[in-house]
Amino acid sequence: MNMKQWMNKWVITLLVSVLILSGCGLYLLIERSNRNHSLLENKSASSAMNQARLLASETMTYLEQHHYSIEEHSDQLQRMCSEQNLNLLLVDLKGNVIFNSDSEHPQSVIDIKTTIYYDHYPTTNNSSELKFVFPVTDMASGQQVANAIFTVPEKFLNIPKDSTTTYIFTMAIIISILIVFMLVILFRRKMQQEMITPVQQLKRHAEVILKGDYEQRVEYVHGGEMGELYSMFDQMRMEIMDLNQRRDAGEKAHKELISNISHDLKTPLATIRAYIEAVRDGVCPDMDTLMEYIQVMHAQSDKMTALIDDLFVHAIRELGQITVRLTEQYSRPLFTQILTPIGHFVATRGVIYEGPDEVPDVLIKADAARIEQVVMNLVTNALKHTSAGDRISIHIEQIIELGPEYSGMQKNSNMLRIAVADTGEGILPKDIPFIFERYYQGQSDKPHTLGEKRSNGSGLGLSICKTIVEAHNGNISFHSSKNQGTTFYFTIPVH
Structure with missing residues (x-):
């Protein structure tokens, strides 16, 4: 597997892991919320209703005793509502407002069908206040004569809060961090094994080659791009080794060439010198012998010229100047x-x-x-x-x-x-x-004659x-x- 495919695989794995983790957390959050919502709602509503009933009990008793003469007792009701931090809206069975402790929001009539609820408490437009409806009955006859609608600030009620969402969300974050951390550790380990360590080994091989040691082979057991890099590096090592060997062989041959030409030049030069000394010493008895000596010297000079020409052409060829x-x-x-x-x-x-x-x-x-x-x-x-x-x-x-x-x-x-x-x-x-x-x-x-x-x-x-x-x-x-x-x-x- 090459490096690109390997990187893509790990990125996809990381993304899929995060998606799966997020999906599981969301599922648990929704499931837990759905299961506990109704219980929590009932529990909260019952608790709030009981607390509101306790707060309004004194006011309700007073209403049941004096419902027939509310106007005469409005000041007392106003004072009681203030002491209990309540707002009271008293309406008859037809929806007509009998008493309203909130002077800032006067009302004369309300819709009984949409306003009066006894089984739960609806919130008002202000999320910090809750409304409760209690029936007002006549103490003598026991019949309902009105409805008392109390508005209570939420801060005066101890309502159970749902901490499930926060708990699940916190756990999901912790688990996500742990999984991502583990993936990062695995990714780093994989990078160490598949990339960093091979590159460090390749660096050591390069240092060895730089010192002139071309014999150590560069091997990598795995395939992919790193394997191809190792293969090309080893091929380069072999090319450098071959070029070095050829250079050494060329230098050796060059030295042998100079040595051979030097040796080959000595022979004709010695011959020419010997014949010149013979002529100088008067060894030649006649002109024919002298011409024969001259012919030998001429042939030897031709041989020297040919050797020097070869050496000259070789030199200018080495310099690239032929x-x-x-x-x-x-x-x-x-x-x-x-x-x-x-x-x-x-x-x-x-x-x-x-x-x-x-x-x-x-x-x-x-x-x-x-x-x-x-x-x-x-x-x-x-x-x-x-x-x-x-x-x-x-x-x-x-x-x-x-x-x-x-x-x-x-x-x-x-x-x-x-x-x-x-x-x-x-x-x-x-x-x-x-x-x-x-x-x-x-x-x-080819056979040679004796002494040749x-x-x-x-x-x-x-x-x-x-x-x-x-x-x-x-x-x-x-x-x-x-x-x-x-x-x-x-x-x-x-x-």
């Missing part, structure tokens, strides 16, 4: 100029050279110096894997490559393809996946070729079979 200046030119004069010295160079190594029958004369955008470097690197690489009597051939042709379908039509690509093939030992299968990697030096099964020291080079040649060809918007590939030779292809777009 420059390829593309200019429009025709392919025939460009490749004729490149291939003419290459044929002589291959022939001097005892290898048969076959140049192209014809070079297509098409317009291309190319850097002549960089293209020459690519061809020379491929030829030099072929020479490393060939022996005397083998063949190196170069073929150039214009091709139309069919690209993927686009809007129902085939998209054509007009390219100039250059192929450098040899009949040497081929590339070992284990070396094929890494042939364009920097610093990689493939192994050779074979140099595999710096491992940069093919990597440099790939960089230059891709800068020309072309691509480079190869095909190789053991003991049957290797063919490298690279293409340049035709404009």
Whole structure:
């Protein structure tokens, strides 16, 4: 369950709990109120009626004794009402007002049907006063002669109050607070387990990675968003570990490269120095021997130049500053100029050279110096894997490559393809996946003559070729079979 769903679940649970709690409290409140309302009302009415009867008993006795001459005794009635804090409205059986102790609200007649009630007490407009009706009877005959309506202030009566509502409401609040508090505790515990603790663990893993330890795996047994975060973090750890390993390998290979080139430079430099000293000491008896020495020194200087060129291209590539200046030119004069010295160079190594029958004369955008470097690197690489009597051939042709379908039509690509093939030992299968990697030096099964020291080079040649060809918007590939030779292809777009 992801964090969003988990949060929604807990919010819904909390709301449902509060609603259920509120509903239960409301139900209990209504049920208790309905059950006790009638009892409380009867109890309150009976209690108030009895208290009012006690308050008005003296006045009622006086009325029953002197009801026939109320006007003569009105002052006494007024005084008695004042002493008892009562208001008296005396009416006959027809509703005519006989006596009214409230001079501020005079009345002459009332409606008997709507005013006279004996079984309960109705409240007046003033909620702090209560009305009670008592029948006035003649003491001699025992017959009712009038109705006495007393208005009594509520403060003079001790009426039972309903405390059920307050009690239930208070309990409901207490229970609600307890339930909410428990839910908050559970929510906090869940947050601690599902979010805070995993984040703290992730922080500790980040600190370990920051110190350079990439071996500790980051694991989280649960799913959801936190599980996805842990998975991505562990993937990042593995990527950083891989990049660190590759960086270390690159630094090691870089150091080995410098060491190898330094070593490889010593050999031709020592040879040249030895031949120069021989010439200086007059060892050369004739001009032919001197020219032979000069030829050896020239070949060794070429080897040193090639190594220095590789090192220079490697350096500017590391800095991201390898420059390829593309200019429009025709392919025939460009490749004729490149291939003419290459044929002589291959022939001097005892290898048969076959140049192209014809070079297509098409317009291309190319850097002549960089293209020459690519061809020379491929030829030099072929020479490393060939022996005397083998063949190196170069073929150039214009091709139309069919690209993927686009809007129902085939998209054509007009390219100039250059192929450098040899009949040497081929590339070992284990070396094929890494042939364009920097610093990689493939192994050779080619036998060496006694005392011959074979140099595999710096491992940069093919990597440099790939960089230059891709800068020309072309691509480079190869095909190789053991003991049957290797063919490298690279293409340049035709404009």
